[in-house]
Amino acid sequence: MLFLLPPSETKLDGGSGMSGLDLASLSFPQLSEVRRDVTDRLLALSSDREAMMSGLKLGPRLADEVERNRRVESSPTMPALARYTGVLFDPVGVDELDETGWRWAHQHVAVHSALFGLVRAGDPIPAYRLSHDSRLPVASLRSTWSDSVASVLADVVESGEFVVDLRSEGYVALGPAPCPGSVFVRVVSDASGRRRALNHFNKKSKGLLVGRLLQDRPELAGLDDLLAWARRAGIVLEPSAEGELVLVSESLLGDPGQTTGTGPIR
Numbered sequence: 001m002l003f004l005l006p007p008s009e010t011k012l013d014g015g016s017g018m019s020g021l022d023l024a025s026l027s028f029p030q031l032s033e034v035r036r037d038v039t040d041r042l043l044a045l046s047s048d049r050e051a052m053m054s055g056l057k058l059g060p061r062l063a064d065e066v067e068r069n070r071r072v073e074s075s076p077t078m079p080a081l082a083r084y085t086g087v088l089f090d091p092v093g094v095d096e097l098d099e100t101g102w103r104w105a106h107q108h109v110a111v112h113s114a115l116f117g118l119v120r121a122g123d124p125i126p127a128y129r130l131s132h133d134s135r136l137p138v139a140s141l142r143s144t145w146s147d148s149v150a151s152v153l154a155d156v157v158e159s160g161e162f163v164v165d166l167r168s169e170g171y172v173a174l175g176p177a178p179c180p181g182s183v184f185v186r187v188v189s190d191a192s193g194r195r196r197a198l199n200h201f202n203k204k205s206k207g208l209l210v211g212r213l214l215q216d217r218p219e220l221a222g223l224d225d226l227l228a229w230a231r232r233a234g235i236v237l238e239p240s241a242e243g244e245l246v247l248v249s250e251s252l253l254g255d256p257g258q259t260t261g262t263g264p265i266r
Contacts, residue, residue, distance in 0.1 A: 001220040005111045006167040008086040011127045015076025027120040041136045046070045055135040065129035077124035091207035104217045112171045132170040149175020157181030166206045179243040190248045208252040
């Protein structure tokens, strides 16, 4: 089973100190050609500071992100799951993972990067700035990535691996997962007795879910196994519409529906 996460805009600096990005070392080698193309276009854009800030929608306080991108091929790397920070990734608890935990994570957790496409948890990547809606020269990221990522996910499913899609809809557009063979997870609040979609706590709930999986490291052959594990763990994860699951946030983090805006499920 493969749990597919969106990336985070925020990332740690630093890394192993070993020099440079090695695209050939990343998982899913079918994406190598597109990775090279997107990296080259990002580097070309970074030669024009103002154009990059506009294309990446960066304000003056984020001007240092241009320098990050200029150094993307030579800056230190670290495992992808450790590189990303923020509301989703902080609860994952990578600092607590031992060698066995990292092996499980690398096998079962992937992140969908706008720069590198799909990367597994342990793949070494540098710090960078690029989002699903960033504008690079030549073509949109959606048209660049969509067919290639969708093809890789179809291969994953064809190999017998079930995909649990925890991405935001912006990243789903950069490469949808096939159905059947995958489920899309929506996070809801049930605090008032009526399930409603969440905004901010959407990300935190997904991070906590992956953190619990990394703690338990269950054997998951299919969707029924995942749902059974969730019940044993006290996590409310249930089928909803076809090809979708709902994750009830209170079963992971208390009562976020009382502290943040909600909206109806669509």
